[in-house]
Amino acid sequence: MSRDGASIPGPRSLALGDELAGVECPAFARRRTGRSGADAADAAPIVLQRGAGTTLVDVDGHRYLDLAAGFGSVLLGHDHPKLRAALHAQVDTLVQGLGDVYASDVKVALLGELAALIPGGDGQALLTQSGADAVTAAMKTASLATGRHGFVAFDGAYHGLAHGPLAACGFKASFREPFAPQLNRHVGFCAYPGVRGATAAVSLEQLRQALAATPTAAVLVEPIAGRGGCVVPPPGWLAAVAALTREAGALLVVDEVWTGLGRSGSWLRSEAEGVAADVVCLGKGLGGGMPISACVASRAAMAGWSSGEVIHTSTHAGAPLGCTAALAVLATLREERLVERARAVGEDARVALRERLAHPSVRDVRGAGLMIGVELDSARTALGATRELLRRGYLVVTGGVDGATLTLTPPLTVELDELDGFGAALLACLEAR
Numbered sequence: 001m002s003r004d005g006a007s008i009p010g011p012r013s014l015a016l017g018d019e020l021a022g023v024e025c026p027a028f029a030r031r032r033t034g035r036s037g038a039d040a041a042d043a044a045p046i047v048l049q050r051g052a053g054t055t056l057v058d059v060d061g062h063r064y065l066d067l068a069a070g071f072g073s074v075l076l077g078h079d080h081p082k083l084r085a086a087l088h089a090q091v092d093t094l095v096q097g098l099g100d101v102y103a104s105d106v107k108v109a110l111l112g113e114l115a116a117l118i119p120g121g122d123g124q125a126l127l128t129q130s131g132a133d134a135v136t137a138a139m140k141t142a143s144l145a146t147g148r149h150g151f152v153a154f155d156g157a158y159h160g161l162a163h164g165p166l167a168a169c170g171f172k173a174s175f176r177e178p179f180a181p182q183l184n185r186h187v188g189f190c191a192y193p194g195v196r197g198a199t200a201a202v203s204l205e206q207l208r209q210a211l212a213a214t215p216t217a218a219v220l221v222e223p224i225a226g227r228g229g230c231v232v233p234p235p236g237w238l239a240a241v242a243a244l245t246r247e248a249g250a251l252l253v254v255d256e257v258w259t260g261l262g263r264s265g266s267w268l269r270s271e272a273e274g275v276a277a278d279v280v281c282l283g284k285g286l287g288g289g290m291p292i293s294a295c296v297a298s299r300a301a302m303a304g305w306s307s308g309e310v311i312h313t314s315t316h317a318g319a320p321l322g323c324t325a326a327l328a329v330l331a332t333l334r335e336e337r338l339v340e341r342a343r344a345v346g347e348d349a350r351v352a353l354r355e356r357l358a359h360p361s362v363r364d365v366r367g368a369g370l371m372i373g374v375e376l377d378s379a380r381t382a383l384g385a386t387r388e389l390l391r392r393g394y395l396v397v398t399g400g401v402d403g404a405t406l407t408l409t410p411p412l413t414v415e416l417d418e419l420d421g422f423g424a425a426l427l428a429c430l431e432a433r
Ligand SMILES: Cc1ncc(COP(=O)(O)O)c(C=O)c1O
Pocket: 071, 130, 131, 132, 133, 135, 158, 159, 160, 161, 222, 226, 227, 255, 256, 257, 258, 259, 283, 284
């Protein structure tokens, strides 16, 4: 992957990057500039054009090992033949149905698969379009089921930026603050073990207090803090959260948008932790890159939707292309045993990375399955490393509440030696500083 001397971004990326800055909402160019180092060229983005397997190619023909995989959504890798064939066949058959009025055959099939996915296998599902949309549906489900409107969320949590989940965004208060008057005021935040040094005991005590302070519809929790830096809470913590939640008469909404469907080495991380959530949110990898997500709940939790004239839907919710993509993803995960593969490859990769990255700037290598966090000594080091890694042919993004963690979410088809190549390249970047 390495191509010493090549100028990254190349000329076509630079030209398109300029064009982008002129026509896109300025938030993104502002963020790029804010993150750049001393050299303004550090802010210029590459512009992507093609992908195959674990490789992405930009408009200048530069190739990258894709360790971000569409923020974790490209579970099967780019252009997987089974997903491609299913999508082509669906394009030839039916692109748009009539959502919640007249379902398509593939929508019925997908709902059946999702309903069976939660512990007990007897759930019901609501199809949505993004992770934030799935969490919004989950929050509404909890309010309808309990008649309450309070929520408890966690420090470092990221559930998407639509107004419902934004109120529960513990990742960055600055994402919430300009919109505070529009957001649910009944959201309490508790510490998340491992985020800003919090312990499980402190987290649980804060949860106890938050549940006592407000009538709570649901506790909304990521089983691993994804965007918060791939922070894995200690075993038993999620089960303790579930127990306190039930005692308070609230629902447990587990946001598996990132962790679910094999990403963390299990179909559902919560189930692997011995926890049966009332509501599970799925997204990202569900469509393998197509925009589809789901709120899957027990029948009891869904029962609140059975009375009154209330629905959660949208024009493209449950549209045939997304449903077909999701069916192909679920089938391929099973056929190619990618969930088990993610668990094994991820475990081996973390061992190898820990060994290789014995460097003073590396604070931690952690994660589960193929969500891997490499925490560096500062956000500056991490951002510098992403730019340098790009030049060496590795595409990685940063995460964590302080931005110091390189967050790897490669396709579940990634090879161990590709991840080892990343480790060698990162070490070379750190040593060259
Ligand atoms: C755990 C979790 N929930 C929800 C979301 C929001 O998903 P989307 O960006 O598709 O709205 C994300 C996105 O990163 C996430 O990590």
